[in-house]
Amino acid sequence: MGLFSFKKKNQKSNAEIFLNNITDMFGEPYIIRTVKHENNSLPISVMFWRDIPEEGILTSVTYGLSEANHPDWKYSKPEIILSLETDDESWGIGTAIFASDFQGEKSFTYGSIFTTDTPISNESEMTGFFVFAPSFLEQADATIHLPDYKVHLSGMYPIYKEEVDVYNEIGLEKFWKHPNFDLYNVNRKRVIINK
DSSP: OOSOOOSBTTBOOHHHHHHHHHHHHHOSOSEEEEEOOTTOOOOEEEEEEESSSSTTEEEEEEESGGGSOOTTOSSOEEEEEEEEEOSOTHHHHHHHHHHHHHTTTSOOOTTOEEEOSSOSSTTOOOOEEEEESOSSOOTTTTEEEOSSOEEEEEEEEEEOTTHHHHHHHHHHHHHHHSTTOOTTOTTOOOOOOOO
């Protein structure tokens, strides 16, 4: 099925409309990869752009998560946007893997945490992500209107394994505002609680 699945002749699919909107925002992606988990979930495509929103930042956006349904998705459905100082596509692939593994099962609402036992990338010890607003898009720009529903881009941000307990204790707002938290740095200092 992949990113380009057609409904009817001469009628654009949701995927094509989504891609057109994203391309209008960021330009043509330099590559599109597809992730499909063994659990018979829908395939997740992940598109990559270099130097968006600024030089040295790799940005990825998923498509496919929003093709599933979840009871909490009443007004819009999520897709994932990730922006980091890196050249390693593993980060974007990681967001697509979580989207594939948990589509229809988890809501991907702000504050959600997704972790694994191993690092997402060889360049960092971070093992997961938390979900929050996109780092550089206003809410209106992060919403894409499809014929049947709206899609909102939700940001994912990498997190160290030992930070999960800290995050759960202090909450999203204090974690986000902590001096060690750096949105784009894959080797940032760990967020700790000073006691």
